[in-house]
Amino acid sequence: MGSHPHDLPMPVTAAGREGLEALLRAPHRSVVALDFDGTLADIVPDPDQARAHPGAVAALSALAPRVGSVAVVTGRPAGVAVRYGGFAGVPGLEHLVVLGHYGAERWDAVSGTVHAPAEHPGVAALRAELPGFLDAIGAWRGTWIEEKGQALAVHTRRADDPVAAFEALREPLAGLAARHGLMVEPGRAVLELRPPGMDKGVALTEYLAEVRASAVLYAGDDLGDLAAYSAVEKLRTEGLPGLLLCSGSAEVPELASRADLTLSGPSEVVTFLAALAAALPAGPPAG
Numbered sequence: 001m002g003s004h005p006h007d008l009p010m011p012v013t014a015a016g017r018e019g020l021e022a023l024l025r026a027p028h029r030s031v032v033a034l035d036f037d038g039t040l041a042d043i044v045p046d047p048d049q050a051r052a053h054p055g056a057v058a059a060l061s062a063l064a065p066r067v068g069s070v071a072v073v074t075g076r077p078a079g080v081a082v083r084y085g086g087f088a089g090v091p092g093l094e095h096l097v098v099l100g101h102y103g104a105e106r107w108d109a110v111s112g113t114v115h116a117p118a119e120h121p122g123v124a125a126l127r128a129e130l131p132g133f134l135d136a137i138g139a140w141r142g143t144w145i146e147e148k149g150q151a152l153a154v155h156t157r158r159a160d161d162p163v164a165a166f167e168a169l170r171e172p173l174a175g176l177a178a179r180h181g182l183m184v185e186p187g188r189a190v191l192e193l194r195p196p197g198m199d200k201g202v203a204l205t206e207y208l209a210e211v212r213a214s215a216v217l218y219a220g221d222d223l224g225d226l227a228a229y230s231a232v233e234k235l236r237t238e239g240l241p242g243l244l245l246c247s248g249s250a251e252v253p254e255l256a257s258r259a260d261l262t263l264s265g266p267s268e269v270v271t272f273l274a275a276l277a278a279a280l281p282a283g284p285p286a287g
Contacts (some may be wrong), residue, residue, distance in 0.1 A: 005279035008272070009261060011243060015236055016260020019243030027067045027280045029214035031202055032273075033228070035076040036081050038221030039247040040267050043188060045157055047146055052085040053266040055274065061092030063277035069211050072098045073200050075185065075192060075224055077149045078107040089113060101150045101194070102224070103203020119150060120195040122180030122200075126152055129176070130193075137172055139165065144152035149192035153187075162189045163272030180261045187222045188251050208235070219245035219269055222252055230256050245269065 004010060004020070010133045011017045013200055022029040034040055041050045064070040070093070074081045078100025082088055087096055088109070098107040106118040130152055134140045145152055154173060159165035166189055177193045183197075185192040200220075215234070218228050220241030232242035248265045249256030256262050262268050 003170075005274040005275065006061075009014065009263075010045070011260040013260045015241075016243050019215060019217065019236075019241040019260065022241035023067070023243065023269065023276075024279065026214050029068050029212070030216065031069045031071060031208055031213040032063060032067050032213060032217045032276075033071045033073050033184070034218070034269075035200075035222065035225055036072055036076060036085065037264070038188065039219050039225075039269055040266055043221075047153075047155070050084055052087075053270050055270040056266070057086050057090055057093075059270045059273040059277065060087075060096070062092050063273050063280075064092050064096060065234055066277055066280040066282060066285070067140040068213060070096055070286065071207055072096070073103065073146075073203055073207075073218075074098065074100055074157060075102055075151075075194075075200075076100055078105040080148075082107050097207070099203045099207065102198045102200055103206070104150055104195070104198045107137070116150070120182070122177075122182045122195065123151060123193075126176070126180050126182065126193055130154070131183075133172075133176055139169055139172075143169070145269040146190075148192070148194075151192050153190050153192040154192045157189040158171070162203070166191065185224050187224055199227040199233035200224060201229075204228045205231045205235070207243065208240070213240065214217075215241045217242075217243045219247055219263075220255065221265075223254065225255060225260075233258075245272070 019192050040056045041052050078098045081098050094109055096109040107114045143154055143156050156162045156165035173191050174184050177241035182193050183196045218232050229244055236242050244260045246256045246262040247269050249262050
């Protein structure tokens with residue numbers, strides 16, 4: 001790959017190098033897909049205070065006109081990710097897509113509207129039961145519930161021992177979710193209870209087919225991103241080149257071990273995106 005731009009770090013795997021080369025060769029047919037929390041935004045104790053890294057919007061607005069599509073794929077509600085990211089009304093991001101709730105919701109910058117399904121009945125029942133359930137099993141101290149509209153999340157980051165609290169809640173919450181026809185999605189010190197049938201892998205695969213992508217870059221940091229990693233790995237076997245980035249590795253070694261390139265966190269992700277934008281030609285492809 002002799003034309004590799006010097007400002008872009010080299011993927012450590014052959015598949016990753018092939019994915020990056022394919023993106024550089026045909027950017028206007030490629031998709032750059034990114035998780036939000038932990039990838040474009042730093043992880044913070046209160047998820048309501050999460051905001052995109054200060055350089056993220058500038059990097060994305062420089063990159064988006066140079067590639068086929070940029071999509072944010074997140075477990076957050078789509079509208080929340082748009083607000084916390086500051087993505088609406090930004091020149092260069094006129095065609096940004098946000099796939100929220102693991103793809104169950106979609107926000108398109110073109111229309112500025114969110115398309116979402118009706119609430120799963122199990123979520124409404126869970127909303128009423130969850131506070132008392134946590135109290136009854138002695139797990140209320142140090143945990144808190146995040147309301148996500150189409151889902152509910154139980155955070156353990158404020159507990160005296162976040163890892164122990166997380167592990168202690170796995171089985172009880174799995175049983176509670178099952179009783180309401182829901183599933184549990186583990187993350188970094190958080191367990192999300194949500195409807196089944198959609199994950200980041202499904203959302204990403206469907207979107208890539210929709211836009212007829214010739215290559216994909218996916219960046220994530222969490223257990224919820226493993227499904228997207230699996231989707232890219234499967235698509236590689238079917239002839240679609242892909243590059244997998246991991247934003248940080250300390251908390252989720254399962255992701256880092258499968259990444260083609262590991263970056264230290266959102267700051268390095270933003271630097272990578274800016275360097276990628278600088279390495280690509282502006283405007284439509286020649287010919």
